[in-house]
Amino acid sequence: MGLSWVDYWNGDSPVYVNDRHKALHAKAVAGDIITLIETPDAKVLDYGCGEALEASRVASRCGTLYLHDAAPAVLAKLMARVADQANIRPVDAEAVWQIEDNSLDLIVINSVAQYIPKDDFAALIARLAGKLKSGGRLVLGDLLPPGLSPVTDAKALLSFGFNGGFLIPAMLGLVRTYFSEYRNIRSALGLMHYAPEEAVGVLEAAGLKGKRLARNFGHNQVRMAFEGRKP
Numbered sequence: 001m002g003l004s005w006v007d008y009w010n011g012d013s014p015v016y017v018n019d020r021h022k023a024l025h026a027k028a029v030a031g032d033i034i035t036l037i038e039t040p041d042a043k044v045l046d047y048g049c050g051e052a053l054e055a056s057r058v059a060s061r062c063g064t065l066y067l068h069d070a071a072p073a074v075l076a077k078l079m080a081r082v083a084d085q086a087n088i089r090p091v092d093a094e095a096v097w098q099i100e101d102n103s104l105d106l107i108v109i110n111s112v113a114q115y116i117p118k119d120d121f122a123a124l125i126a127r128l129a130g131k132l133k134s135g136g137r138l139v140l141g142d143l144l145p146p147g148l149s150p151v152t153d154a155k156a157l158l159s160f161g162f163n164g165g166f167l168i169p170a171m172l173g174l175v176r177t178y179f180s181e182y183r184n185i186r187s188a189l190g191l192m193h194y195a196p197e198e199a200v201g202v203l204e205a206a207g208l209k210g211k212r213l214a215r216n217f218g219h220n221q222v223r224m225a226f227e228g229r230k231p
């Protein structure tokens, strides 16, 4: 079997330099998702949610939180962790499509687009748009602009490390990444980059009113976020 990004994420993916980095990242992303929730009874899907360490905090601000990740090991861990939380529903690749059409208020897809071939991603967005209710939003976060270099991402990580009190681990983490599987897979498979008008085009092709948001999710503001609202 060939390399795949989902296999990478299904393994013991060492992209976080330490637990503090992981925790601060999860906190920032959860905070950003919460700012997008418009009503306390909102139905929210976090697609490609990863470990979703702050899922409980997000769930406390909405009616139902669906969590989906393509990596089976990530999803299994999540299922065990949130099993006792009534309004959190982890959904696998089949169950995610059983969510009722026209029922979701918000779909968040943060830091996932870069791992999916562009045609597949456009098809995914079109299919997910069918799950949004009228007035609902699909928000894409952490899109890589064209030409974004690993050096620019590295600088953003160092600045996050400086502000978050994990500068030395961030520096060591960068050295580790240089020799890591992530770098090998990145050179073999690449990462998808989007120009702003291209990202808006993907949302519009799915029948959504697309626009770029003022801020990206999380710490790396060189990357971009977009929303598509269903008419």
Ligand SMILES: C[S@@+](CC[C@H](N)C(=O)[O-])C[C@H]1O[C@@H](n2cnc3c(N)ncnc32)[C@H](O)[C@@H]1O
Binding pocket: 005, 006, 009, 010, 029, 047, 048, 049, 050, 051, 068, 069, 070, 071, 074, 109, 110, 111, 112, 115, 116
């Ligand atoms: C960089 S992590 C982002 C996790 C989380 N959204 C966050 O912001 O912290 C990327 C996640 O996307 C998931 N992923 C990659 N391709 C996917 C796909 N086609 N469908 C669903 N999840 C996918 C991976 O398994 C991984 O957990």
